[in-house]
Amino acid sequence: MEILVMAGQLILGLSILVGLHELGHLLAAKAFGMRVEQYFIGFPPKVWSIKRGETEYGVGAIPLGGFVKISGMIDESLDTSHTDTEPQPYEFRSKPAWQRLIVMLGGIIVNVIVGILIFVILAYKNGNTYLAAKDAKYGIVAYDLAKSIGLQTGDKIIKVNGKEITDFNEIRSSDVFLGNNSSYTIERNGKQMDIYIPNNFVDKLADKKAAGQFIEPIEPFKVAELAPGQPATKAGLKAGDVITSANGKPIRFYHEFTEIVKPLKAKPLTLIVNRNGNPVTLTMTTTPDGTIGFYPELLLPITTQEYTFGEALSVGTEKAFQVVFDNIKGFGKIFRGEVSASKALSGPIGIAQNLFGGIWRWDRFWTVTGLLSMALAFMNALPIPALDGGHATILSYEIISGRKPSDRFLEGAQKVGMVLLLGLMAFAIFNDVFKAVF
Numbered sequence: 001m002e003i004l005v006m007a008g009q010l011i012l013g014l015s016i017l018v019g020l021h022e023l024g025h026l027l028a029a030k031a032f033g034m035r036v037e038q039y040f041i042g043f044p045p046k047v048w049s050i051k052r053g054e055t056e057y058g059v060g061a062i063p064l065g066g067f068v069k070i071s072g073m074i075d076e077s078l079d080t081s082h083t084d085t086e087p088q089p090y091e092f093r094s095k096p097a098w099q100r101l102i103v104m105l106g107g108i109i110v111n112v113i114v115g116i117l118i119f120v121i122l123a124y125k126n127g128n129t130y131l132a133a134k135d136a137k138y139g140i141v142a143y144d145l146a147k148s149i150g151l152q153t154g155d156k157i158i159k160v161n162g163k164e165i166t167d168f169n170e171i172r173s174s175d176v177f178l179g180n181n182s183s184y185t186i187e188r189n190g191k192q193m194d195i196y197i198p199n200n201f202v203d204k205l206a207d208k209k210a211a212g213q214f215i216e217p218i219e220p221f222k223v224a225e226l227a228p229g230q231p232a233t234k235a236g237l238k239a240g241d242v243i244t245s246a247n248g249k250p251i252r253f254y255h256e257f258t259e260i261v262k263p264l265k266a267k268p269l270t271l272i273v274n275r276n277g278n279p280v281t282l283t284m285t286t287t288p289d290g291t292i293g294f295y296p297e298l299l300l301p302i303t304t305q306e307y308t309f310g311e312a313l314s315v316g317t318e319k320a321f322q323v324v325f326d327n328i329k330g331f332g333k334i335f336r337g338e339v340s341a342s343k344a345l346s347g348p349i350g351i352a353q354n355l356f357g358g359i360w361r362w363d364r365f366w367t368v369t370g371l372l373s374m375a376l377a378f379m380n381a382l383p384i385p386a387l388d389g390g391h392a393t394i395l396s397y398e399i400i401s402g403r404k405p406s407d408r409f410l411e412g413a414q415k416v417g418m419v420l421l422l423g424l425m426a427f428a429i430f431n432d433v434f435k436a437v438f
Contacts, residue, residue, distance in 0.1 A: 009356035011063045013369040015041055017111065017376055018066040024110030025068045026055075028103040035090040038069040070103070074410045097398045104391040111377035115323070118370030120316030126363065127306040128315070131168040131217060133158075135301050138218035140171075141255040145204055145214045150195045152188065153218070153255075159185035168217055174322070177202040178329035200338040202330075221254040221296040223273075230293020231269075235284035237294060238275065245272035254296050262290040323374035346428060386417025 019041045029036050035054050040046075042060030049058025060066070069075065072091025087094035092103070142151040157171050158164060161182055165171065176182045182197040205214060223241045226233045243251050246260045247270055261269060264286045271282045286292055307315060333339040355368045383393040390413065398404050 005360050006356050009360065009365055009368075013356070013365065013372060014065075015063060016369060017114070017373050018042075020110050020114055020373075021107035021376065021380070022066045022068045024106035024108070025070070025103060026106075028106035029068070029070050029092070032095055032099045032103065033090060034092050034095060034103065035071040036068060037071055038067070040068075041066040043067070074407065074414055097395050097404070101392055101395040101399065104388050104395060108377045108380050108388055111373045111380070112320075115370050115373035115377065116317050116320045118316075118366055118373065119319045120312050122363065122366060122370070123307050123316040123319070124309055124312035127304050129302055129304045131300055132303045133165045133168050133170070135303070136168050136217040137300075138220075138253065141216045141218055143213040143215070148204075149197060149201070151184070151186070151215070154188070156187040157184050157215075158187055158192070171215055174326045174329070177205060178326055178333065199333070199336075202333065203339045206339070216255065217300060218253050218255060219298040219300050220252060221257075221298050223294050224297035225295040227293040227295075230291075231284040231286060232292040232294045235271075235282045235292075236280075237271070237273065237282055237292075241273040241275050241280070243271055243273050244279070246270070254298060261286060261292065265290045320370065320374050323371050324378045327375060327378045384417055384420060385413035386421055390417055 022039060022041070026036050026039050037054070038056045038058070040049075040058045040060050041063075043062040043065055045061050047059045047061050049056050051057070067075070070092045072087060072093040092100060136156070139154045139156045140146070140151065142153045142155065160170050160173070160176060161179070162185065170176075171184070176197060180199050184195045184197070186193060186195055221243075223232075223237060223239055223243070225239060226237060243257060245251055246257060247264075249256075249260055251257050251260070266288045267286055269284050269286050269292065271284075273280050273282065284292060330339065334341050355371070356365065380387050381389040381392075383389045394405055394410070394413070
């Protein structure tokens with residue numbers, strides 16, 4: 001079921017974004033009097049289509065993209081049948097270069113607008129819910145990756161890159177992991193010291209073995225929900241119980257509980273819980289995964305900041321463009337050799353697993369869709385033949401120089417671009433499968 005949920009979210013998200021992207025091209029082309037022959041979401045074979053006027057609208061069987069076919073344009077179909085005839089007034093090639101440039105940028109512009117709108121609406125609807133740094137009063141849990149750079153459990157991080165933090169999540173922000181020469185200022189045993197983060201540290205974070213385990217706040221907890229049929233339910237654990245001891249070891253914080261129980265795979269476990277002020281002893285056997293089947297309620301206070309629409313407009317726009325800046329920083333680290341491409345790049349399988357997940361939550365769905373909309377705009381803007389950015393680069397050259405490249409050159413550039421893109425997609429999918437298996 002989780003696989004179906006992941007696939008469903010990926011297909012819906014991409015269909016929305018690709019459909020709107022291609023709609024941007026279509027509307028711009030029609031505005032300048034160009035004939036649009038086809039508008040498809042998904043790649044062939046064709047599943048369904050309908051013709052309205054001069055345009056065939058349809059859905060393809062492969063839901064990982066889409067296309068708009070504009071008369072007189074050399075595109076991914078590599079249709080050059082028109083090149084031996086005189087340009088017609090309704091064709092792409094007969095229009096001024098500035099109009100053709102706007103048509104090629106139409107999809108990118110729509111994706112940017114959609115990304116901004118999603119982040120603005122989410123900011124206005126949900127505000128900003130976060131753990132204030134001052135409320136993380138017990139310090140951090142330092143997992144192995146954190147320990148590798150010198151952090152310890154119980155440290156209190158008070159500054160990031162020399163700046164005092166207000167939101168605990170600033171500790172794990174892209175500015176830290178995608179920046180250069182980042183550092184934490186921590187308080188340990190009443191003394192302050194700086195911990196420096198290696199420039200290639202994000203490469204270690206992306207490793208499957210790390211599984212996202214870096215830093216968490218130390219948090220007291222109580223039992224919130226129980227999974228049916230699991231050891232905790234069978235043993236009589238109840239929502240609201242506070243676990244105070246596990247196998248004779250005192251428990252106060254959630255990480256202490258997991259450190260004791262996780263190594264106990266299919267082994268006996270004795271808990272003492274505080275239930276309405278009374279101690280209760282429970283015995284059970286853990287699962288083969290080292291769990292007992294309950295969800296914790298973490299008890300540090302959470303701060304919610306609500307936004308007016310004007311504030312949400314500013315915050316949402318900033319968050320949207322932060323995606324673009326993060327992509328630029330990420331590519332910079334790949335080119336400098338600080339991050340391995342095999343860990344940084346994901347295809348459809350990786351996106352479904354790591355971003356959408358196996359549980360359908362609408363807020364997360366729209367957050368990821370907004371992120372992908374901005375990422376799609378950025379990727380399409382790259383000056384690679386066959387991408388919108390490649391077409392835009394050639395058209396910009398034509399506008400500046402006054403010389404139009406030959407159809408033969410455009411066809412060759414399109415072929416080169418298609419080979420590059422297909423190779424990149426094949427690498428991303430193979431990389432997803434390899435990471436999933438190994």
